[in-house]
Amino acid sequence: MNSSGSIRFHYVLRAVILLAFALYIGHLVQQDALHYYVAPKLARWIRLCPVPLSLMALSLGLQAVLGRSSALCDCEHRLPRSLLGSSALYSLFLLPLLLGFLLPDRALGSAAAAKKGLALSYTAVESGTGASFTAANPYEAEFAELAGQLYRQPVIPVFPEIFSETLGALNLYKSQFEGKEISVSGFLYREPQGAGRSGYAVSRFLVQCCTADATPFGILLAPGAQISLPADTWIEVRGKLHVTLHEGVETLQIAPQSITAVAAPSTPYVYTNADAAAAWKELQP
16 A cells, blocks of 8 residues: 555646646637537537636645545555556656647648548449439438539539538439539648559548547549649639549549639538538528
8 A cells, every 4th residue: 555645646646637637728728729629519518627627636636735644545546656657657648738738739631631541432322313312211311402402503612511411412423413513622632652643632521529530521633633732731622523433433523623722711620410401501692
């Protein structure tokens, strides 16, 4: 069993770590950088975390300084007795904190997309012809409704609020959208070198909960497109859709008519929308 002095030391160290986490979250909130790491529905709760973390740190600090030695105990969870054990345990918390404070807050880009693999298409069977879109199952009903709305547009706008749903609807009914004009913005993704490819895509990361589950989602640019911009540049692409075969799978690509560098958005990621068809109507100018 550890001595009371050793237990007090561990209590103080844990209080410092909890307080550091509270300060780091407060720093992210102050810098408006939480959206780089978590989805908005989770961010609203994380903003409140500094309060309970600070109270927990205060409680541990008071126990360490004012607590009676007889009341201090590590019976439930044995504390490390050696310096090496303590260093190994607390480095698991201190290292992420140190990296968080030292590294810049920025959005995921091409490097992360290359590791995760860029999602390009849905593999479901298409239904419908021309301007008629039917759903093969209830899951596709919303895509069918959205596809019908998109088809009627002279230029299909891809709104960030329904980015993944729009690309999903287009890919699900890809043959009907052959030759249609589209306008979409995202970061410029370049396929990894050394794989015999030099393709590009305009992409965004789809986040469900936090960046740990982020999925790079995008649409290919035609191989002949002349692009001098560096990877991760935010661009707006306008061009025509065409069906192509990519790694043995049919998907859509854009034959660009214009590629314009734009400022990165304040919220770089996109999120799922439970009712994309209704959102589309609200987003219309």
